[in-house]
Amino acid sequence: MASSSSSAVPGSCLTNYARIGHAAQQLFPDILQELITIKEPPQRLSADVNTNKNLSKILRPDEWSMINDVVTKGYANFDIPFIYKLIRSLNLVPPPTQPWSHSTAPCPTEVTPGDDLERIRRFRNETLHRGNTQVTDTELSQHFTQFKDIAGRLETYMGKQTGEFVDKFIDLETCCMDEDTRTMYIERLERLKKSDEDCKKRLSALEKDVDALKEKNSSTTHLLDTMATEIPSEESNYIKISLLILKISQHAVRLKFDTEFHPDCLQETLNRSSGKLRELQRMNRINQHQWTLLFPSKGKPSSEKYDITLMINLIRNLTDIQISSKLPLPTRVSVGDDLSRIQYYRNKIAHMDSFMIEDDDFNIYWEDIAQVYIQRVLYWNLESVCYIKICVPLSS
Numbered sequence: 001m002a003s004s005s006s007s008a009v010p011g012s013c014l015t016n017y018a019r020i021g022h023a024a025q026q027l028f029p030d031i032l033q034e035l036i037t038i039k040e041p042p043q044r045l046s047a048d049v050n051t052n053k054n055l056s057k058i059l060r061p062d063e064w065s066m067i068n069d070v071v072t073k074g075y076a077n078f079d080i081p082f083i084y085k086l087i088r089s090l091n092l093v094p095p096p097t098q099p100w101s102h103s104t105a106p107c108p109t110e111v112t113p114g115d116d117l118e119r120i121r122r123f124r125n126e127t128l129h130r131g132n133t134q135v136t137d138t139e140l141s142q143h144f145t146q147f148k149d150i151a152g153r154l155e156t157y158m159g160k161q162t163g164e165f166v167d168k169f170i171d172l173e174t175c176c177m178d179e180d181t182r183t184m185y186i187e188r189l190e191r192l193k194k195s196d197e198d199c200k201k202r203l204s205a206l207e208k209d210v211d212a213l214k215e216k217n218s219s220t221t222h223l224l225d226t227m228a229t230e231i232p233s234e235e236s237n238y239i240k241i242s243l244l245i246l247k248i249s250q251h252a253v254r255l256k257f258d259t260e261f262h263p264d265c266l267q268e269t270l271n272r273s274s275g276k277l278r279e280l281q282r283m284n285r286i287n288q289h290q291w292t293l294l295f296p297s298k299g300k301p302s303s304e305k306y307d308i309t310l311m312i313n314l315i316r317n318l319t320d321i322q323i324s325s326k327l328p329l330p331t332r333v334s335v336g337d338d339l340s341r342i343q344y345y346r347n348k349i350a351h352m353d354s355f356m357i358e359d360d361d362f363n364i365y366w367e368d369i370a371q372v373y374i375q376r377v378l379y380w381n382l383e384s385v386c387y388i389k390i391c392v393p394l395s396s
Contacts, residue, residue: 016135018182019172020143021189024080024127027147027168028120031154032083033075035113038158039092042070048090050331055089061256061335068334080124084117093117093157113157116150133186144173234356241357241365242349249342249369250308256335257303257311260319267300273318280317286310312343330368345369 040048046067049055059067063082066073075083087093088100096106096114105122106115123143135143151165261269270277277294280286286294290310294301303311316323321336327344328337345365357365 013134013136014186015177015182016137016140017133018177018185018189019140020127020135022172022185023143023147023169024124025185025188027165027172028124029078029080029083031151031165032080032087032117032120033078035154035158036075036078036083036087036092040086040090042074045070045086049086050333052089055085056333058085061338064334080121084121087117111153113154116153119146119150128189140173144169232356234358237357237359237362238349238352238355241345241362241369244366244369245308245342245346245349249346253308253311253339253342254303254306256339257306257315260315260321261303263303266303269318270294270301276317280313285313308342308346312339315339341368 049059049067063085066077066082078086093113096102096112096118097110098104098106098118100114100118102118106118123146147169148166151169154160155162155165274295277286277291281291290313293305293310306314312323315321321339322334323336323343324340325343325347326340328340345368
């Protein structure tokens with residue numbers, strides 16, 4: 001932005017799009033970050049989230065990571081959808097007049113903080129997914145009239161000085177915007193839009209994976225139903241936990257692995273890290289068979305051929321995710337903690353002297369792996385529920 005004038009400067013429709021884009025990706029997130037800082041001080045967030053079972057089930061790994069870092073980093077990287085999720089689930093503001101996420105937008109007379117949060121959420125989503133980048137001067141004026149009303153009400157609710165939020169929208173609406181600034185705002189908006197679209201594609205892919213697992217699981221369930229009447233429960237417990245780890249949990253680890261090492265870039269990443277991988281091989285932390293999977297003589301490497309041990313080994317050594325060989329405490333719920341749990345139980349099963357697990361131990365293992373790990377490591381609650389439906393028949 002260069003300078004301001006006393007009235008709105010009639011700009012191009014593309015510049016108007018850049019203005020509302022900046023409101024969606026900067027001004028409103030800034031306000032909501034201040035709001036949640038007031039209502040939920042960072043030092044309280046982790047404990048409050050962990051005691052809220054419904055909320056903890058629907059958080060993505062990247063959201064858990066931000067929660068774990070919030071005391072040192074604050075809410076600066078929390079976007080509108082994440083703040084909306086937290087405020088709604090933790091009951092931090094008076095709710096909207098209609099239910100949360102209602103199918104219709106709040107009417108002009110509905111002006112609780114929850115109503116304005118709904119307006120901000122809707123505006124953000126509509127801006128990202130509008131069909132074109134052309135915003136007329138009339139449309140711009142209508143948007144900013146609503147923006148300033150929302151900002152004014154939130155100023156009052158949060159005890160801010162008059163104009164502290166509103167003046168920023170006035171400046172954005174009326175300032176002279178050069179081409180570079182306009183381009184920067186639009187590019188940021190396009191990146192945000194692509195991120196949203198990628199999440200939707202990933203959700204669709206996960207739904208297909210879940211359907212495939214359901215089909216495969218039907219034969220396993222039949223086998224286990226028959227098995228339960230023919231062998232001792234301790235042996236049955238061992239087989240069930242083994243299947244849970246080697247079949248379902250391995251699939252979940254692969255989903256995380258593929259987000260860290262995209263299949264299209266896996267070969268390039270491994271080639272770039274060959275020196276470090278060679279050192280791991282020298283230390284006997286990568287065996288010859290695993291090496292041939294990482295650097296096949298023909299074709300490209302694929303995570304579809306990797307087991308839990310190799311995938312977690314690569315995540316530990318080639319990413320910033322911290323993975324321990326010890327079983328984390330129940331209160332530790334980061335992505336690294338959950339991967340540590342899976343590795344711990346995989347190793348425990350692999351090195352058992354007998355192929356038996358007592359009922360009490362079985363229930364502890366099952367709860368830790370299925371009810372805790374899988375709910376958090378998958379990206380959407382829908383997938384978590386589907387996985388639990390797959391797992392439950394095994395323990396019934």
